[in-house]
Amino acid sequence: MISPTSPEFSSQDNQTIDHIELPSEVRLAALACLTKADARSKAAAVQALRQAYLAQQLSLNLSVQLLAPTDIPGRPLRPELVPPLGVKRRAMNTVEGRATLIHALAHIEFNAINLALDAVWRFPDMPEAYYSDWLQVAQEEAYHFSLLADHLVTLGYEYGDFPAHNSLWELAERTQDDVLSRMALVPRTMEARGLDATPALRAKIAQAGDQAAAEILDIILRDEIGHVAIGNRWFAYLCEQRQLEPIACFAQLAARFRAPTLRAPFNVEARLAAGFTPQELNAMNIS
Known part of the structure; x- marks a missing residue:
């Protein structure tokens, strides 16, 4: 088992990209980014990681068994994590109210960075395209976080100034033992809910x-x-590999892992664009 700080990886196995030092193996580098606590540093490291991967400066060694540190994901001391109902909503007609919403969205994107990195390092024996896909997701989530965190500053606040909840990562922990469960319930359930919620938030x-x-x-x-x-693509791939019927498999996993109940309104157009079939949406009672 090898961790990002293992003596089995010496300094010569690292690459320095734009002054950010990363291990030279893709999954190990993703794990190193995941352990970073400072949100801005994590976002910058993820950008460097994807750039290094695209420049073919990193190797992919699926035979390496990685040891998960006890402190993942790395996160800053703030924001304070509270139960979902402990995150207060404020009116949009005040700067503080808008800042609260922007902060909540930034926290979702911060967690999304961690989820994408976790998908890269945690699950071996997937095709190389899988790791490429999730590195792309990690970079884009880091970009989203940076946009929101920068905008929060223009409102007079910083990421960490308001409480936040941790339910997104909790579902990731429950699905850490199986890539099929992770693909089914994080991108196809939690992130898909973002497709539904975003238009109304944007209008507000x-x-x-x-x-x-x-x-x-x-x-x-x-x-x-x-x-x-991407989640839909790899869920379908895994169902085919394991000879599982996707609609029945998804329903079983949603029940087993107590996935959140889906509630209207639904962004059917975006869900179809993201690869859900009409049959899948009908089975989810989405119309």
């Missing part, structure tokens, strides 16, 4: 006069369709 923010934030949400929705499509 635009109505409050924050056009810059509305444009950020346009970028996020565009990219998230691609992220959900």
